[in-house]
Amino acid sequence: MKKLISIFIALLSLFFGMSVTSAFYQLTIFPRTGYSWVGDPMPYYDGNKFQVFYLEDLRDGDVGFHPWSLFTTNNFYDYKNEGVVIRYSQNEFAQDSALGTGSVMQEKDGLYHAFYTGFNWRKVPKEAIMHAISKDLINWIKIPGDKFFASAKYLRNDFRDPYVFYNDDYKEYWMLITTRTKNDKGVIALYTSKDLKNWADNGVFFDNDMGNSANMECPTLIKYGEYWYLTFSDQWPNRVVHYRIAKDSKGPFTKPQLDFFDSNGFYAGKLVKDSQNLYLCGWTPTKGGHSDNNKTDWAGNLVVHQIKQRENGELYPTPVEQVVENLNNNIKLKPITQTETVTASNEKYTFSAKGYEVVTFPKIQGVNKITGKITKKSKEGMFGFMxxxxxxxxxSLNIAFNPKSKEVKFFNVSTDKIATAKSELTVPLDVNDNESLNFTLLIDDSVAVLYINDKVALSTRMYALQNHQWGIFSINSDVTYEDLNLSKF
Structure with missing residues (x-):
């Protein structure tokens, strides 16, 4: 029934151009509405469930764009879509003719506050910080008088993405803002307040330390265990979500050896935690014309990583535990084709390293979890998923491990060409000889996310993924796949 309701609403939107706001439910791990796409998520945990606000990309040609819309969930696989909760202005000259990223928090008196970017390309300055309040997280009242612009030390057209929280260590409200200094360098500014209405500029909170001048978008600052974590997404050149570590909320912040979680198939990730766990909510982009051969767009599907902590404070991504636990309906994998040089026994497949070898399986359909273990004997060749x-x-679509270059890559070219082709997405993966690669591959819609060895994730968009056969392959690599398992809800 839930699926039928979702389809019905999506069809209404398609045929009548409606901006649908009625609530409906989805059983999905990478949600979108069916009639729009998910831009920058702004997750908030209310003590009971996660309220994932996001910039809704309707792509409808309206005078304004990117209202704040809302998904709610207790588990990151069963979502309720609440629709639009904060609308952009229909006045083309209003500061908030488009809405930008921000954050939500609750004051001690129970009132909820949303701080967001008001954007209008027709105005100078283009960007302002704006404020709205709510008693229930659904119905919001804008407070136009609380709008403010960048102070003189910052570039006024780059002043956005406010992240607000009460810093109990310093007994004041903090607001981190993405902006640029007068010498045109991306920084994160700190504004502070005692009342959530009057904000004082406390100068540059974090200087760009990436060796470039890029903006650091969608920052979050959150304490987890003994450490404070600052995250941001570099607007260029890599477009990945970075993080830094500190013992105090004011820093100094250190850069971990691997300072990002995923490739540029995952952007604008923001941290959120419940009483025990830490999560990172971002989006995986669509492609123009819904074609694998075209360039990526802005916005796509919501993707959530669970983030875990090592003893030294460093973080790493894993699939959300509740998701993998509930994808527990095992489907027996029966190969369709298998190269003669591959030895098979139960769910174990051993490749001989004699040229191009494959094992293929039936069509991928719906939401899937594929797990297993890969063991390689040498650094020669490549292997992966097709x-x-x-x-x-x-x-035509391949995720390949390259032991020699110490990388995992996504190729949007045929398998026989990946040895010399340029990859579309890449993450580093350094493993020792004979070390096993434990993996979980989550698939839903046209999104697939691969998690490897509690080290990295690789989020991808593949339009030809569903309803087509998939497989495992080796190119001159003596590698073994074992405990290969596919499961669904």
């Missing part, structure tokens, strides 16, 4: 398998057991 999707949209076609003629001659060659696929």
């Amino acid at each position: 999707f949209n398998v076609g003629e001659y057991d060659i696929a």
Whole structure:
């Protein structure tokens, strides 16, 4: 029934151009509405469930764009879509003719506060920090008088993405803002307040330390265990979510050896925690014309990583525990084709390193969890997963491990060409000889996210993923796949 309701509302939107705001439910791990796409998430935990506000990309050609919309969930696989909760102005000259990223918090008296970016490309300055209040997180009242612009030390057209929280260590409200200094360098500014209405500029909170001048978008600052974590997304050149570590909320912040969680298939990630766990909510982009061969767009599907902590304070991404626990309906994998040089026994497949070898499986459909273990004997060759398998057991979409370059790569080219082709997405992965690679691959809609060895994640968009055969492959690599398992809800 839930699925039928979702389809019905999506069809209404398609045929009548409606901006649908009626609540409906989805059983999904990478949600979007069906008639729009998810931009920058702004997650908030209310003590009971996660309220994932986001910039809704309707792509409807209206005078304004990107209202704040809302998903709620207790588990990151069963979502309620509350629709639009904060609208942009229909006045083309209003400061908030488009809404930008911000954050939500609750004051001690129970009132909820949303701070967001008001954007209008027709105005100078283009960006301002704006304020709205609510008693229930659904119905919001804008407070136009609380709007403010960048102080003189910052570039006024780059002043956005307010992240607000009460800093109990310093007994004041903090607001981190993405901006640029007069020498045109991206920084994160700190504003402080005692009343959530009057904000004082406390100068640069964090200087760009990436060796470039890029903006550091969508910052979050959160304490987890003994450490404070600052996250941000570099607007260029890499477009990945970075993090820094400190013992005090004011820093100094240190850069970990691996300072990001995923490739640029995952952007604008913001941290949120409940009483025990830490999560990172971002989005995986669509592509123009819904074609694998086109460039990426802005916005896509919501993707959530669970974030875990090592003893030294460093973080790493894993699949959300509640998601993997509930994808527990095992489906027996029966190969369709198998290269003669591959040895098979139960769910174990051993490749001989003699050229191009494959094992293919039936069509991918719906929400899937694929798990297993890969063991390699040498650094030679490449191996991985293939999707949209076609003629001659060659696929057009491939996730490949390259032990020699110490990387995992996504290729939007046929499997027989990946040895010399340029990859579309890349994450580093350094493993010792004979070390096993334990993996979880989550698939929903046209999104697939691969988690490897409690080290990295790789989020990808593949339009030809669903309803096509998939497989595992090796190119001159003596590698073994075992405990291969596929499961669904």
